[in-house]
Amino acid sequence: xxxxxxxxxxxxxxxxLYALLALxxxxxxxxxxxxxxxxxEVVVLGAFVVSWLLTDVGMPFWLGVPTTVAVMxxxxxxxxxxxxxxxxxxxxxxxxxxxxxxxxxxRGLVPMIWGDGLRSIPSVIDQxxxxxxxxxxxxxxxxxxxxxxxxxxxxxxxxxxxxxxxAMQAVSDDRVAAQxxxxxxRLVNAVSWxxxxxxxxxxxxxxxxxxxxxxxxxxxxxxxxxxxxxGGLESxxxxxxxxxxxxxxxxLSAGYLNDDLGAGFSTVAPLIMLLxxxxxxxxxxxxxxxxxxx
Amino acid sequence: xxLIAMETGRFHxxxxxxxxxYGTPYRRIWILAVLAVTFVVVPLVASPYxxxxxxxxxxxxxxxxxxxxxxxxxxxISLGHAAFAAVGAYTSGLLVSRAEAPFWVAIPTxxxxxxxxxxxxxxxxxxxxxxxxxxxxxxxxxxxQWILSSWTWIxxxxxxxxxxxxxxxxxxxxxxxxxRYLLVFIALALVVMFVENLxxxxxxxxxxxxxxxxxxxxxxxxxxxxxxxxxxxxxxxIAGLSGVLYGYNAGLVSTEAFTLALSVQYLAMILVGGLGSxxxxxxxxxxxxxLPIFLRDLLPAVGFEFSASVEVHLLTMLFGxxxxxxxxxxxxxxxxxxxxxxxxxxxxxxxx
Numbered sequence: 001x002x003x004x005x006x007x008x009x010x011x012x013x014x015x016x017l018y019a020l021l022a023l024x025x026x027x028x029x030x031x032x033x034x035x036x037x038x039x040x041e042v043v044v045l046g047a048f049v050v051s052w053l054l055t056d057v058g059m060p061f062w063l064g065v066p067t068t069v070a071v072m073x074x075x076x077x078x079x080x081x082x083x084x085x086x087x088x089x090x091x092x093x094x095x096x097x098x099x100x101x102x103x104x105x106x107r108g109l110v111p112m113i114w115g116d117g118l119r120s121i122p123s124v125i126d127q128x129x130x131x132x133x134x135x136x137x138x139x140x141x142x143x144x145x146x147x148x149x150x151x152x153x154x155x156x157x158x159x160x161x162x163x164x165x166x167a168m169q170a171v172s173d174d175r176v177a178a179q180x181x182x183x184x185x186r187l188v189n190a191v192s193w194x195x196x197x198x199x200x201x202x203x204x205x206x207x208x209x210x211x212x213x214x215x216x217x218x219x220x221x222x223x224x225x226x227x228x229x230x231g232g233l234e235s236x237x238x239x240x241x242x243x244x245x246x247x248x249x250x251x252l253s254a255g256y257l258n259d260d261l262g263a264g265f266s267t268v269a270p271l272i273m274l275l276x277x278x279x280x281x282x283x284x285x286x287x288x289x290x291x292x293x294x
Numbered sequence: 295x296x297l298i299a300m301e302t303g304r305f306h307x308x309x310x311x312x313x314x315x316y317g318t319p320y321r322r323i324w325i326l327a328v329l330a331v332t333f334v335v336v337p338l339v340a341s342p343y344x345x346x347x348x349x350x351x352x353x354x355x356x357x358x359x360x361x362x363x364x365x366x367x368x369x370x371i372s373l374g375h376a377a378f379a380a381v382g383a384y385t386s387g388l389l390v391s392r393a394e395a396p397f398w399v400a401i402p403t404x405x406x407x408x409x410x411x412x413x414x415x416x417x418x419x420x421x422x423x424x425x426x427x428x429x430x431x432x433x434x435x436x437x438x439q440w441i442l443s444s445w446t447w448i449x450x451x452x453x454x455x456x457x458x459x460x461x462x463x464x465x466x467x468x469x470x471x472x473x474r475y476l477l478v479f480i481a482l483a484l485v486v487m488f489v490e491n492l493x494x495x496x497x498x499x500x501x502x503x504x505x506x507x508x509x510x511x512x513x514x515x516x517x518x519x520x521x522x523x524x525x526x527x528x529x530x531x532i533a534g535l536s537g538v539l540y541g542y543n544a545g546l547v548s549t550e551a552f553t554l555a556l557s558v559q560y561l562a563m564i565l566v567g568g569l570g571s572x573x574x575x576x577x578x579x580x581x582x583x584x585l586p587i588f589l590r591d592l593l594p595a596v597g598f599e600f601s602a603s604v605e606v607h608l609l610t611m612l613f614g615x616x617x618x619x620x621x622x623x624x625x626x627x628x629x630x631x632x633x634x635x636x637x638x639x640x641x642x643x644x645x646x
Contacts, residue, residue, distance in 0.1 A: 035425045086622045093371055094621050096428055097565055100558055101617035108611025116603060222436055225429050268440045271433040278418040278430055 002134050007255040008248065009135050015247020016145035017206055021220055022227040022239040023152065024199035029234045030159065031168040031192020033175070034084060034095050038103035040221015042079075042197060045106050046072045046204025051119045051213040061124045068201040076197025080190050103221075111215055119213040121205065144206040151202070156236050168192060172234055219267075226270035230277050231286055238286035246270045313494040332479055337472050345471040347587060352478035353539045354579035356485050358563040359572055360532025363489055365561070366570030367498065368525035369505030374415065374431030375533045375560045377438035380552035382408035382534020383541045384442070384449065387456035397461050401538050408534025409527040416526040420519060427526075435554050442549040454549040458541040468542050478539050485532055486572055492528070501525050533560075562613065566620050568627030577628040585613065 021043060028036045050068040053059045059067065083102055087094050125143055129136040159165040170178040171188045179185050207217060226246050231238025254266035306312040315321075336348065357379060364370050386404035389395040395403070415434040420427060442454045449456065460468040466480075467473035492498045500521045503511040508518045541547045559582055567578020586609050593600075600608065624631055 035428070083618055083622075090621070090625065092425060093365065093369075093565075093569075094625065096371060096425065097561060097617055098621050100561070101614040101621070104558070104614030104617070105611050106614075108607040108609070108614065112604060112607045112611070222432065225432060229426075229429060263444055264440055265444070268437050271436050274433050275415065275418045275430060278426060 003255065005133075006135050007251045010137060010141075011248035011251030012244050013137055013141045013145045013247070014251060015244035016148045016240070017141065017203075017210070017243070018223055018227050018246050019152065019240045019243030020144075020148045020199065020203045020206060022224050022231070022243055023148075023155065023236065024196040024203065025224050025228055026231075026234055026236060026239050027155070027192050027199065028196045029228075030172045031195070032080070032084070032189040033172055034099065035092075035233075036196065037096060037099040037221075038079075038106065039196065039200065039224055040218045041103040041106040041110075042072070042076070042200040043203045043207065043220065044215060044217045045075065045110055046197075046201040047121075047208035047213045047217055048110050048114050048119070048204070050201060050205045051121045051208055052114060054122050055119070061122075065201075065205055068205065069198045072197035072201035072204075073194040074197070076193040076195070076200070077190050079197075080193035084193070085186070085189070103218075107215065107218060116215070119208075121208045121213060123209060138210075140206070140209050144210075147202070147206070151199075152236055152240055159236065164188075164191065223270060226274040226277075229274050232283060235286035241285060246273070249273050315490065315494070329483070332483070333476070337475060340475075342471045345475045347584065349471070349475045349478050349543055351576075351580045351583045352475070352482045353536055353543060354559075354563060354583045355576040356478070356482050356539060357533050357536035357560050358567065358575040358579045359482075359485050359489055360529045360536065361560045362529075362564045362570065362572070362575045363492070363501075363532070364525050364529035365564055366568075366574075367493060367505060368501040368522055368529075370420070370522060370526065371425065371428040371561075372431040372526070372529070373428050373554070373557050373561070374412070374434035374438070375530070376552040376554065376556035377431075377435045378408045378412045378530040378533040379537030379540070379556070380438055380442060380547075380549075381411045381537070382531075383537030383547045383552070384454075384456060385534070386538045387458055387541050387547055388448075390459050391456060397459070401535070404538050405531040405534045408537070409531035412526055412530030413523060416523055420522045420526070431557075432554075435557055439549065439553060442552070449549070455546055456541070456548075457546045458544075460545070461542065468545075474543050477542060481535060481539055482576075485535065486576075489532075489572055497521065497524060559613075562617050564627075565617060566627055568629030571627075571629045573632075574627050574629030577632070581616075581628060582613075585609070585616070 021039065024042070025036055025039045028034055028039070046068060049071055050064060053064040053067055054061065057064075079102060083098050084095065087098055123140065125139045127139065129138050130142055159169060167178070167183045168188050168191070170181070170183055171185055175185060178188075204213075204217075207220060211217065223246060227239060227242040229242070230245055231240070231242030249269050250266045253269040257269070258265050337345070340348065357375060361372065361375050364372055382404040385407040386397070386400040389400040389403060390397060412434070415430045416427065418426075418430050442449055446454070448454075458468075461473075461477065462469070465473060466476050468477055493502075500511070500516045501524070503514070503516050504518045504521050511521075512518055537547070537552065540551060544551070563578035563582045564575055565578070566581050567576065568574025589605065589609055589612070620627060626633075
């Protein structure tokens with residue numbers, strides 16, 4: 001039983017960090033309707049930038065992390081301006097391929113700048129584990145999860161209350177109608193990509209602290225899809241629930257099923273869940289069920 | 295002058311003319327010339343190095359043509375074609391090595407297996423519109439990679455290496471570069487013929503109708519689900535064939551051959567070559583396959599040296615840059631470029 005509790009709790013906390021990965025994806029869907037296959041790579045770029053600023057440049061934590069967020073927001077806006085704006089009215093395939101191409105560019109560029117080796121991020125929290133009732137959680141995971149909750153609350157508030165947030169919702173609902181109501185679509189697209197960049201900087205910091213900064217972090221990108229398919233492509237609450245569900249599925253299958261089904265089953269278990277969700281509830285738990293069935 | 299003049303436009307009066315393979319007499323000559331060069335001239339004159347390169351292009355072209363049925367003609371996206379190629383390669387390899395089936399049984403079985411396997415993922419997502427197929431096939435890719443690397447009772451050991459028994463019938467001997475070249479290009483010719491004919495048939499036109507306006511297609515009693523699944527099946531079966539050819543060419547398959555990168559490369563090929571065009575698939579396959587060869591052999595020749603590890607990263611980056619440039623500058627791909635040039639000369643000296 002205690003093993004079960006341990007797996008559940010660590011699954012939930014890890015799931016919050018998956019939600020952070022998915023949040024950047026969801027923001028782009030909300031603001032520009034683009035399915036971004038390069039969010040994983042953008043997160044890796046964020047991780048490398050933050051590790052470079054904190055170690056090689058020697059910035060303190062309170063300066064390095066905001067600088068990374070600013071840099072990555074610029075990167076996000078630049079991606080939108082130079083790669084996606086020229087493709088504004090192109091087919092879905094063109095947009096998907098453009099994001100895949102961007103991912104490929106970042107994946108090639110990062111090791112050319114920073115080399116192939118594993119880098120680390122100096123920690124501001126002492127690296128130990130909290131112990132409650134026999135359940136242990138690494139301090140980094142715990143505080144990151146708290147940060148994610150705050151961030152998600154802020155974004156939820158932004159999208160439901162602020163003028164710009166509502167404009168973004170409107171654009172994702174119906175571009176043409178939004179434009180005719182005087183919403184600046186270009187601004188909204190740019191802002192959503194900048195936000196995704198900023199979120200990727202934080203995700204890069206958190207995941208880089210947990211696993212080490214390495215280009216293999218891109219595999220995390222594949223976990224974004226089960227999260228958002230379960231939660232609904234453009235729902236922030238959905239990203240949290242989906243993230244937690246993926247964290248649980250992964251943690252529990254690592255604990256109970258890996259021995260029977262082969263090593264590494266826990267990495268594909270969320271993807272199997274994704275397929276099941278597509279069968280049963282293709283628009284996710286919190287998505288809008290208006291998908292045309294044809 | 296009449297000999298070098300080409301058609302001035304297409305004015306079809308009958309349905310039979312519209313679906314004719316040889317729209318003009320010149321087309322027949324062109325096709326015969328291409329076949330003669332491919333099957334007679336090249337095997338006789340090409341050096342082994344170029345035969346190997348062309349064989350790789352041919353394998354890629356088979357996969358790309360298959361993917362083009364799905365993406366270019368039926369308008370769906372798949373990020374899992376490397377996985378379906380893997381299913382084909384492993385099915386045929388294992389049938390020959392364990393069940394001792396002859397290759398002419400193993401290869402069609404492998405193609406059907408790849409097609410049927412893909413339907414599991416297609417069914418999950420084709421019920422809804424849009425990007426869900428891309429995401430479901432991405433899941434397929436990861437799941438197959440995991441199965442191949444961890445279920446050793448299927449693949450039989452470390453890195454899932456399965457050896458391919460060579461085919462030896464006269465000149466078609468896969469132990470020689472010429473034999474491998476012939477095998478691959480015979481397969482490519484059959485695939486091209488099949489796809490060309492498919493697109494002239496009722497099913498092919500139904501796929502195009504579903505791509506262009508699925509609701510209108512449904513209104514015209516063309517079932518979108520049925521034709522999407524058909525396109526998905528055919529496309530994956532051809533991808534399976536591409537995997538089989540890979541196995542015969544390399545003499546073995548391992549799990550590393552069929553990663554997500556290959557799936558993305560297939561997509562890049564049809565995008566760079568031209569969506570919904572068979573010559574485009576082949577041009578794109580040639581472009582994407584030769585890009586690393588060009589980088590490795592040509593750039594050092596002009597005095598631009600770099601280490602092997604940088605080369606890998608440079609290639610990854612250039613690959614992305616090439617896709618983006620084609621998307622932004624020439625969405626119709628290399629074939630579109632070729633048509634523009636051809637039209638320019640056809641219309642010369644008038645620009646329209």
